[in-house]
Amino acid sequence: MTEIEKTLENKGVRPTAMRILIYKYLAEKEVAIALTDMENAFSKADRTTLYRTLKTFEEKRIVHQIDDGTNISKYALCEPGCNCEMEQDLHLHFHCDNCDETVCLTEHKIPHINLPDGYVAENANLVIKGICDKCSGQ
Amino acid sequence: MTEIEKTLENKGVRPTAMRILIYKYLAEKEVAIALTDMENAFSKADRTTLYRTLKTFEEKRIVHQIDDGTNISKYALCEPGCNCEMEQDLHLHFHCDNCDETVCLTEHKIPHINLPDGYVAENANLVIKGICDKCSGQ
DNA sequence: CAATAATTGCACTTCCGTTGCATGAAACAA
DNA sequence: TTGTTTCATGCAACGGAAGTGCAATTATTG
Ligand SMILES: [Mn+2]
Ligand SMILES: [Mn+2]
Ligand SMILES: [Zn+2]
Ligand SMILES: [Zn+2]
Numbered sequence: 175m176t177e178i179e180k181t182l183e184n185k186g187v188r189p190t191a192m193r194i195l196i197y198k199y200l201a202e203k204e205v206a207i208a209l210t211d212m213e214n215a216f217s218k219a220d221r222t223t224l225y226r227t228l229k230t231f232e233e234k235r236i237v238h239q240i241d242d243g244t245n246i247s248k249y250a251l252c253e254p255g256c257n258c259e260m261e262q263d264l265h266l267h268f269h270c271d272n273c274d275e276t277v278c279l280t281e282h283k284i285p286h287i288n289l290p291d292g293y294v295a296e297n298a299n300l301v302i303k304g305i306c307d308k309c310s311g312q
Numbered sequence: 313m314t315e316i317e318k319t320l321e322n323k324g325v326r327p328t329a330m331r332i333l334i335y336k337y338l339a340e341k342e343v344a345i346a347l348t349d350m351e352n353a354f355s356k357a358d359r360t361t362l363y364r365t366l367k368t369f370e371e372k373r374i375v376h377q378i379d380d381g382t383n384i385s386k387y388a389l390c391e392p393g394c395n396c397e398m399e400q401d402l403h404l405h406f407h408c409d410n411c412d413e414t415v416c417l418t419e420h421k422i423p424h425i426n427l428p429d430g431y432v433a434e435n436a437n438l439v440i441k442g443i444c445d446k447c448s449g450q
Numbered sequence: 451c452a453a454t455a456a457t458t459g460c461a462c463t464t465c466c467g468t469t470g471c472a473t474g475a476a477a478c479a480a
Numbered sequence: 481t482t483g484t485t486t487c488a489t490g491c492a493a494c495g496g497a498a499g500t501g502c503a504a505t506t507a508t509t510g
Contacts, residue, residue: 188476190488209466220490225467227488243379243437245498246466268431285423287438292445293406299381300422300438307430326507328457347497358459363498365457383467384497 185234192219196227197236197251206240206248206267206276242269242276242301250278264298270306277306323372330357334365335374335389344378344386344405344414380407380414380439388416402436408444415444 178197182189199215200207212224228249231237235257240248256263264284269276284300316335317327325331337353338345350362366387369375373395378386394401402422407414422438 188487190476192489222468222491223489241379241381241383245379245383245385247383266425268427271434279428282425282427284438285425287404287420287423287440289406289420289440290417290445292448293440294443294448295440296409296442298438298440300425300436302425302427302431302433302436304434305432307428310430310432326456328507330458360460360499361458 185236187230187234187236192223193227196224200237200251204277206250206278208246208248240267240276241299242267243303244269248276253280266300266302268302268306270309271303272305272309275306323374325368325372325374330361331365334362338375338389342415344380344388344416346384346386378405378414379437380405381441386414391418404438404440406440406444408447409441410443410447413444
């Protein structure tokens, strides 16, 4: 039983062949992945299967969904031991307007914001847009 | 010539009857407005006209588009003298998970974030999700 | 007035996300 | 092992929202 299989089982997901492939794919990419990206990468698999796999992974906290402002949902593996719901785990995301890629900046947490009276914060999403390190030529 | 007509002309938009109505509608709401909201409010007008009016308003800096994570574009009037592009004008937005309304918190600017080397920030979007003042009963 | 330009309305398309239902594979209980 | 149940996958379709081409209407200009 491989590492990935163990990880999936620990998270309560049956490690099917398809799911292991999808997990591997997400692991080797260091950018956030859209459903369409996966369709292209796994032309043999059905779009729905990929979709539902991502949803399952999300439910089981294997991936987190990223809204980068493009109106296309992206996904990335959670950090080991991350708890996506907790405020202290909310890192920011960077979307490059040049290469259109989105990355997790897991070291950069979203700063705490003081809200007006009556507002109760439960979640936060911070996306910075600009030019990424690869595209800025550094 | 009314205040609204003057405002529109100053921004380089011809003040048609339709546009004045739409401007008024946006002005009297203190929440961000989706295209569908406008369709309901102006059942007589065509969806495309409302759509293109919002796009025109956006281009001319009369409204700014808001991405609140619902994947439905919303719009709100810009503050007088605001320059939506400038970083210092980037305020945060609050989306209530209870009433599903999104508001501009124009007083709350997005804090400056230090990015890793090579990353160039050009824009930022910060959305806080939770319970708004009306829904939290304060 | 006629000529021109801008606005509006209608029809249609595309894209992404989502769901219902049938089939196939794996786990389980006898 | 066999039958039963549960879960995963595939196929087909739907829905909402954004966006476009073009014709009709309205406003502006000379
Ligand atoms: Mn992330
Ligand atoms: Mn705003
Ligand atoms: Zn880039
Ligand atoms: Zn509310």
